Amino acid sequence: xxxxxxxxxxxxxxxxxxxxxxxxxxxxxxxxxxxxxxxxxxxxxxxxxxxxxxxxxxxxxxxxxxxxxxxxxxxxxxxxxxxxxxxxxxxxxxxxxxxxxxxxxxxxxxxxxxxxxxxxxxxxxxxxxxxxxxxxxxxxxxxxxxxxxxxxxxxxxxxxxxxxxxxxxxxxxxxxxxxxxxxxxxxxxxxxxxxxxxxxxxxxxxxxxxxxxxxxxxxxxxxxxxxxxxxxxxxxxxxxxxxxxxxxxxxxxxxxxxxxxxxxxxxxxxxxxxxxxxxxxxxxxxxxxxxxxxxxxxxxxxxxxxxx
Amino acid sequence: xxxxxxxxxxxxxxxxxxxxxxxxxxxxxxxxxxxxxxxxxxxxxxxxxxxxxxxxxxxxxxxxxxxxxxxxxxxxxxxxxxxxxxxxxxxxxxxxxxxxxxxxxxxxxxxxxxxxxxxxxxxxxxxxxxxxxxxxxxxxxxxxxxxxxxxxxxxxxxxxxxxxxxxxxxxxxxxxxxxxxxxxxxxxxxxxxxxxxxxxxxxxxxxxxxxxxxxxxxxxxxxxxxxxxxxxxxxxxxxxxxxxxxxxxxxxxxxxxxxxxxxxxxxxxxxxxxxxxxxxxxxxxxxxxxxxxxxxxxxxxxxxxxxx
Numbered sequence: 001x002x003x004x005x006x007x008x009x010x011x012x013x014x015x016x017x018x019x020x021x022x023x024x025x026x027x028x029x030x031x032x033x034x035x036x037x038x039x040x041x042x043x044x045x046x047x048x049x050x051x052x053x054x055x056x057x058x059x060x061x062x063x064x065x066x067x068x069x070x071x072x073x074x075x076x077x078x079x080x081x082x083x084x085x086x087x088x089x090x091x092x093x094x095x096x097x098x099x100x101x102x103x104x105x106x107x108x109x110x111x112x113x114x115x116x117x118x119x120x121x122x123x124x125x126x127x128x129x130x131x132x133x134x135x136x137x138x139x140x141x142x143x144x145x146x147x148x149x150x151x152x153x154x155x156x157x158x159x160x161x162x163x164x165x166x167x168x169x170x171x172x173x174x175x176x177x178x179x180x181x182x183x184x185x186x187x188x189x190x191x192x193x194x195x196x197x198x199x200x201x202x203x204x205x206x207x208x209x210x211x212x213x214x215x216x217x218x219x220x221x222x223x224x225x226x227x228x229x230x231x232x233x234x235x236x237x238x239x240x241x242x243x244x245x246x247x248x249x250x251x252x253x254x255x256x257x258x259x260x261x262x263x264x265x266x267x268x269x270x271x272x273x274x275x276x277x278x279x280x281x282x283x284x285x286x287x288x289x290x291x292x293x294x295x296x297x298x299x300x301x302x303x304x305x306x307x308x
Numbered sequence: 309x310x311x312x313x314x315x316x317x318x319x320x321x322x323x324x325x326x327x328x329x330x331x332x333x334x335x336x337x338x339x340x341x342x343x344x345x346x347x348x349x350x351x352x353x354x355x356x357x358x359x360x361x362x363x364x365x366x367x368x369x370x371x372x373x374x375x376x377x378x379x380x381x382x383x384x385x386x387x388x389x390x391x392x393x394x395x396x397x398x399x400x401x402x403x404x405x406x407x408x409x410x411x412x413x414x415x416x417x418x419x420x421x422x423x424x425x426x427x428x429x430x431x432x433x434x435x436x437x438x439x440x441x442x443x444x445x446x447x448x449x450x451x452x453x454x455x456x457x458x459x460x461x462x463x464x465x466x467x468x469x470x471x472x473x474x475x476x477x478x479x480x481x482x483x484x485x486x487x488x489x490x491x492x493x494x495x496x497x498x499x500x501x502x503x504x505x506x507x508x509x510x511x512x513x514x515x516x517x518x519x520x521x522x523x524x525x526x527x528x529x530x531x532x533x534x535x536x537x538x539x540x541x542x543x544x545x546x547x548x549x550x551x552x553x554x555x556x557x558x559x560x561x562x563x564x565x566x567x568x569x570x571x572x573x574x575x576x577x578x579x580x581x582x583x584x585x586x587x588x589x590x591x592x593x594x595x596x597x598x599x600x601x602x603x604x605x606x607x608x609x610x611x612x613x614x615x616x
Contacts, residue, residue: 089493090493091493185397185398185399186534186535186536186537186538187534188534188535188536189536206517209514209517209518210517210518210531212534218607219534219607219608220607220608220609220611221531221534221608221609223518223529223531226494226495226496226520226527226529227494227496228494228496228497229494230494257612260611260612261611261612261613264611264613265613294613298613299526299527299528300527300528300529301528301529301609301610301611302609302610303528303568303569303571303572303609304565304568304569305569305572305573305602305606
């Protein structure tokens with residue numbers, strides 16, 4: 001089976017939304033990426049760090065999904081990364097209430113020997129220097145390196161971000177961040193500028209407005225599934241990334257045509273993620289549910305105009 | 309050939325955008341709807357009113373596209389409806405600078421005898437009382453009545469709007485207006501509430517984020533084509549409506565499946581409209597260009613996941 005190496009945070013999240021409020025629950029980019037990727041037939045591993053306060057049951061939950069955790073360092077005397085946020089009524093904007101990096105501040109990722117030949121590497125949102133150190137530990141160039149980032153790193157560590165971006169194949173960022181990174185309002189022009197920075201593929205995430213995949217002069221679009229209720233958007237982007245890379249790894253086909261399918265798979269899984277707080281929906285998600293909703297994506301997007 | 313009756317404004321527009329500024333140029337909902345609809349094989353007619361200041365060349369331009377203008381009243385001593393607006397840098401928001409209703413203030417539409425049996429009626433954005441009077445003049449129930457409206461009528465003539473909506477099949481409205489009309493943030497819930505007001509089909513326009521078509525429990529999505537440059541969004545919604553109704557009339561098939569195609573045709577034509585100021589691009593648009601871009605829409609949205 002193809003190996004997928006996932007690097008990112010394991011965390012505590014505390015979330016407020018118009019639908020309610022949670023205590024500290026399981027969160028983190030690597031968590032959401034891993035849960036989504038584990039929907040596919042592959043051999044996934046997480047590289048991350050947690051404190052002694054991170055419950056064994058959370059680690060067991062991930063291990064039970066078949067995720068290798070040899071690369072998860074537990075710092076007994078340390079505390080786990082904690083993020084707290086509050087969503088506004090439109091569910092599209094949020095305020096960060098608390099960010100405590102804790103053990104993540106000195107995270108020194110070590111890729112386990114068994115995954116230094118991973119086929120696909122998914123670098124979750126982290127300091128770009130940490131992301132680069134993972135690439136440098138690989139024994140051979142992975143078939144595909146995907147990197148997620150955010151405006152915080154553009155504001156504070158732009159040079160290091162531009163450095164790591166040179167080494168990757170796919171950049172995933174949101175629309176506002178694409179505009180910030182390139183100074184272009186048009187997403188078509190933004191993607192073209194990003195090609196010049198290194199990646200041959202660009203995924204621009206637009207939240208409830210879907211996601212665009214750019215490659216050379218081609219573009220593909222996946223809508224978000226229109227839902228009656230978006231309960232908690234936390235982790236939707238990471239779930240998308242986990243579905244995208246998990247599908248690509250499991251099919252061992254990184255063509256643009258198959259990336260279109262991967263974008264749909266990622267969007268499909270993200271549509272489940274937002275239906276409950278945190279990881280709740282993803283923990284119990286069944287293959288039959290995933291497949292059924294793929295039919296909805298087909299119905300949502302496929303049309304039949306006869307072209308001469 | 310199927311008859312399409314178009315009711316709406318013929319107007320002067322003056323537009324400012326980051327790309328420049330126009331003098332008074334040809335505009336108006338009926339103009340954009342008519343130009344788009346005339347891309348299809350059908351018999352379209354416009355019902356509208358203009359002043360003596362409306363150039364004969366504008367009327368000739370529409371007549372040359374095969375649009376019947378028997379229902380266009382020319383009030384010699386009157387002035388034509390004038391709108392002026394300024395787009396912000398994001399091209400998604402605009403300020404209205406001038407609105408002079410002029411002859412449109414007392415518009416009393418008269419449907420020509422030859423079109424009282426039209427197959428499809430497209431009621432462009434106008435006072436809902438005017439829209440209703442057109443429906444009442446029809447000799448037999450059209451196969452399809454489509455109505456476009458905006459927040460102005462919700463704010464000022466809500467009762468009359470709710471009255472005319474009872475008589476229509478398809479409501480086209482933008483996302484913010486759908487939320488205002490129904491009090492629902494979720495567009496899925498908004499569409500369901502709108503069914504209860506009369507229409508069996510709801511098209512929610514999201515500008516650069518595409519359009520959603522709702523019917524019963526089904527939903528279809530058409531993206532906007534990602535463009536290098538959006539030059540002037542004026543008329544994009546009306547062009548969409550013209551493509552939507554023009555395609556439906558020309559194919560004489562108003563099934564939900566064919567409406568999906570119609571939404572794509574409307575989105576396709578709208579993607580041309582925004583490439584130049586006003587009607588410039590639509591005036592010279594050729595069938596080959598339209599067909600070629602339909603292939604781009606296919607490439608943009610069609611995927612090939614094997615479902616078991």
